[in-house]
Amino acid sequence: MEYVKTEATQAKPSFQLGAFLRKYNLLLLVLVFIVIGSLLSPKFLSVQNFLNLLQQSAVTGIVAIGITFVIIVAGIDLSVGSVLAFAGMVMALLLPHTGPFVAFLAAIASGAVLGWINGFVSTRLTIPPFITTLAMMVAARGLALLLTDGKPVFNLPESVRFFGKNLFGIPVSGLIWIALTLIAIFVLRYTTFGRKLYAIGGNPQSAHLTGIEVNRYITFTYVISGALSALAGIVLASWLTVGQPTAGSGIELDAIAAVVLGGTSLMGGVGGVGGTFVGVLLMSMITNIFNLLGLSSYFQSIFMGIIIVLALVLNKFVIQKKQ
């Protein structure tokens, strides 16, 4: 390349502890917890425990992928839990009449439509996404409860229990989560769609003047988030073999926490799904360790809060050190 290089290029890229820590601090944290976990309980490092972990994380993990897209464009989606429940109910109610294929599609489509409404209202009617999706969170929950007057749908047929089963000894839900993560990483890194999302999140005004259809793209991230929430709802319902209108309440906070833990900035324009994956895993692992220790979930909550703040403080500290 022949552009005028400034002197900084001549400095050899050397191993820098700060940069390394900044890039991989989350993985280091995971490592720390693996060590702690295995010291505390011999069961922790077993394959079975890891597979359990994968299964437990999958639902939150799938939801968190969608939220990562939304947060990259500087949005937020609080409605994921309610959308998840609504889609799960749609599937459970349709199953006896239509068979699994149509029921799945209908459920995912319903999630996508709710997501589209989120996107439309927040971009075209310029209501802040926090408010829009808060309203959707309340409304979609009501919708889910209304479908069966609040009653769960039990005993889903055999045809949908696939998601709760194992394939080659690995939980199907975990496989779906991993596959979706890989696809999302690819989309964000190597497609024009993904790269434009970063531009929009970094500076929507500039992106607009550069000819990017900002509103359309932002809306689409909400559609993704809605559809993935719906998919998570299907996975959850078929795993538990029951359609619960109250499913997934509070999942938005876990998922957002995992996204932030994974290094995606709530200001938009920075981050990715790889970090989110590790973030979700880390949070499940902490829960797992507490369970193995037999400590109450109250402790878990306190500790989780501390870890989230600590991880971000650490991140900030390492970045500042670098500068």
Next chain:
Amino acid sequence: MDAILEMKNISKTFPGVKALQHVDFSVKRGEVHCLIGANGAGKSTLMKILAGVYPKDEGEIYLQGQKVEVGSPADSRRLGVMTIYQELSLVEHLTVAENIFLGSYANPRFGVVSWKRLRMEAQKAINRLGISIDVEKQVSDLSMGHKQIVELAKALEGNAKIIVMDEPSTTLSEKEIKLLFATIEELKRQGITIIYISHKLEELFSIGDRVTVLRDGKRIATCGIHELDQGMLTELITGHKVEKKARTFTQRQFAELLRADSISTDKIDNVSFSLGKGEILGLYGLVGSGRTELLKALYGVDPLKKGTVYLDGQAQKITKPSQAIKLGMGLVPENRKTEGAVLGLSVEENAVLPSYDRFARWGVIQKRKIQEAVSRHVSEMRVKTPSLATSIGSLSGGNQQKVIISKWLVHQSRIILFDEPTQGIDIGAKQEIYKIMRELAEQGTSMIVASSEINELLEVCHRILVMYRGRVVGEFRDPQQQKEEILHYAVTGGTALWNT
């Protein structure tokens, strides 16, 4: 007059850069002292050391003969040095009065704010500047000029003896600049010392008493402003003579590419003009005359209420930027940081942003092709960057602007719209950008350049349109010879508009 401030032998090194080398800087009590230099000359660094933002590596600071240590911005303020940065420090949603007394709230009794006293004190502070501003207004409702003045009032309330102003005029209209200068004169009368940083040479001559020139971290000269003329000053700043070639375009004819036929928006009124292939058309006018708004109308940002834009003789309906871009237009907006660049992204990603779809198959980007194209254009533009992966935010303003221009080269745009193409860019980089614009025109790219600096337009444009209150009031085909007329039209709107 004795020296109120003396900075002696100041040095400062950043990793890889000697920002300041043994700089002496002395300011007399009650003068307006201009500090000037190209970008990277060290004037911001020097002022940030004075403001306590950066620690100095070496040297001493004396205030009124006393040696002082400035360890933090709070120290500096306590010593009576107030700095007003370009991005003002006012809280937009609070009133003028609250902003002036932010922090102290005019000494409330038992923590209870007395709004009446706050208002009165604030009014006094504003009156002291010889200006009338309603102190109960929200700051967000004020013009930029008035905001500056509120900043000054706030600084005075903080008991400022020296006020440092960092490029205060960049965002002001000519009328507001006059107001600001009047206020500065008033402050001078009251014995306040002003250090005034600016790029605009003509301003220094109208407001400054003395000037200090920095170049490459060294002090080049300090002298009375009237011992210099613009040419000498430019030479001191750049270190070499800026050659002014007398270019006379011999009234070239250009094949018509774009034509606007009586277009109107909310901000512009019945504008018609045409643009030739390879032509550089200038738009001159005072702030608020509709220069920027005309660009926005062409670019599909502001909707057209009336009129038609023709490209290659075909009527086009452009309602959003993406359509304008598809038709071969590109905008280099006025505000680099908020509209032009995506600061968090790399040089490469910024340069390829409008063209991603061309470098993708099935939506998957082709990294190699992008790198080829971007590195070719970025090198043509002589962008100084460590690598293409460097974040654009870490480049200097001039280089950022070059990257923004190169994104339209990568996109192979036929018409590039420039809004204040060299705002906040140092003189050397300005000349480079003018050169690039001329080269692009030679290659057949058409350009429309809106600017508030007449000399900039005279430098590059084949033809200049003057705008006044949303309308085109004059067309000048030999601009180099018509400068006085152009200025006259911009100020008065031409002939028949005296009574408006």
